[in-house]
Amino acid sequence: MKNLSNDELGALIQPDRVHRRVYTDPEIFELEMARIWGRAWIYVGHESQVKQPGDYFATHIGRQPVIMTRHKDGTVHVMFNRCAHKGAQVVGDTCGHAQQLRCLYHGWTYDLDGTLLHTPGEEGYAGSGYGKGNPTARLQKVPRVDSYHGLVFASLSPDGPPLRTWLSGAAASIDNLVDRSPEGRIEVAGGCFRYVHDSNWKMFIENLNDAMHPMVVHQSSSGTAKRVFQDLHNENDPVPFELEMLAPFTNDYGFFEKMGLTAWKYGHSVTGGKISIHSAYSPIPGYAEALVSAYGEEKAKQIFAVNRHNTVVYPSFTLKGVITSVRVVKPVAVNKTIIESWVFRQVGAPEELFTRSITYCNLINSHANLVGPDDWEAYHRVQCGLQAENGSEWISMHRYRGQDRTLPDGTVEANGTSDMVFRHQYDTWRSYMVEQGEFR
Ligand SMILES: [Fe+2]
Incomplete structure (x- = not known):
């Protein structure tokens, strides 16, 4: 494999277009794992997934296996899922509950905070310098771990901005997600859709x-859902919630234009704000009342007035406040990605809200x-189409270029159908991948 220089990497990103290699070159994917996924805050899971001491949840940061645990003292830990002995993954299933974590291979056993508790045939290590008490003979902690409203993020790099700073304007999307619970709490309910x-x-x-x-x-x-409903429904039939959800996807260009786009530091962004494809859903009986009694009329009004559509916390985490769900990105290879879709319960809200999210x-x-x-088919065709080496090598990001509005605090705004967010993401990509200094 030839090594790409920083100049060569930088030349793949231009202000209004990006080179196809950014999506197809395995070497660039490897560099992304080190320079983006190895430095940014990456979403791990929600604290409610390890509710009780002894609970664990296994996942990945980039391609590196990690486990989130709840220790006896109630603290949450994120550690590499790798035995200090021969390197086997200590936790083999996705989640569960255990008093101790015991490696299946040679039985090295760890506490929920990663401390090595037991080594079979311990006397054989006497004088070796390895074993209990040696700081490397334990489950190694991921360098930085922090949480925001119970959403746990971790970074493989010991250096970088603190989580709250790094979340920038995207934190307001998480605030609104949690504010939508009359108790100000969300919790993961059930498993996830993983594909x-x-x-x-x-x-x-x-x-x-x-x-x-x-x-x-x-x-x-x-479009099909709308046609089927028109053909089959009788006058005065209620509009099913399924149609309320499906219909706005084929709203016209004018609607999506008006939704607007906002981007913040570190590559994060959102569509919508005042309106979104979720803003015309019928009310859920008792929900507004529950929020008003929890927060008062004015604050409840403000909470419901926020209609952010998709928030992207670059590069790993996306959320929808109104739907109370998150989608998590797990890169596997240059042309393979796992997407996980998790649904949260708004604690204290009517059950119907949760049913709707599901x-x-x-x-x-x-x-x-x-x-x-x-969407899957569209991504697939792009990935295939980009194999064409001759003709155009570039992917366009020209739309509404030159019309982005940068506010004094660095927030960038644009009309909803602009390519602004793509340009913004690649500006961040360049700062992680090429400049490798203080990223933006
Ligand atoms: Fe789509």
Whole structure:
């Protein structure tokens, strides 16, 4: 493999276009794992997934296996899922509960905070310098771990901005997600929809703020749902919630234009704000009342007035406040990405809100749904189309270039169908990948 110089890497990103190699070159993928996924705050999971002491949850940061645990003293730990002995993954399933973590291979046993408790045949290590008490003979902690409203992030790098600083304007999306609970708390409920995309991880991240695709690619799902309803419904039939969810995907260009786009430091962004494809859902009986009694009329009004669509916390985490769900990005290879879709329960809210979130994720985000496969097919075709080496080597980011509005605090705004977010993400990509200094 030839090594790409920083100049060569930098030349792949231009102000209005990006070179196809950024999505197809395995060497660039390897560099991304080290320079982006090895430095940024990466989403691990929610504290409610390790509710009780002894609970554990196994996942990955980039491609590195980690476990999140709840220790006896109630603290949450994120450690590499690698035995200090021969390197086997100590936790082999996705989640569970245990008094201790025992490696299946030679029985080295650890406490929930990673401390080595037991080594079979311990006397054989006497005088070796390895074993209990040696700081490397334990489950190694991920260098930085922090949480925001119970959402746990970790960084493989000991250096970088603190989580709250790094979240920048995206923190407000998390605030609103949690504020939508009358008790100010969310918790993961059930498992997740996990499915493999045979495309580069950046395609999913870009798509969530791409407002020029829904009215085209989702004709097959949203457009069909509208036609079927028109053909079959009788006058005065109630509009099913499923249609309320599906129909806005084929709203016209004007609607998506008005949603607006906002981007912040470190590559984060959001579509919508005042309106989104979620803003016309019918009310859930008792929900507004519960929020008003928890927060008062004015604050409840403010909470419901926030209609952010997709928030992207670059590079690993995306969320929808109204739907109370998150989608997590797990890169596997240059052309393979796992997307996990998790649903949260708004603690104290009517059960119907949770049912709606599950229904939404069944219809839109699961691997056997109506809307997601439209996007999946589009990513797949882009990944295949980019194999064409001759002709155009570049992917366009020209739309509304020169019309981005930068506010004094560095926030960038644009109309909803602009390519601003893509330009912004690649500015961040360049700072991680090429400049490798204080990233932006
Ligand atoms: Fe889509």
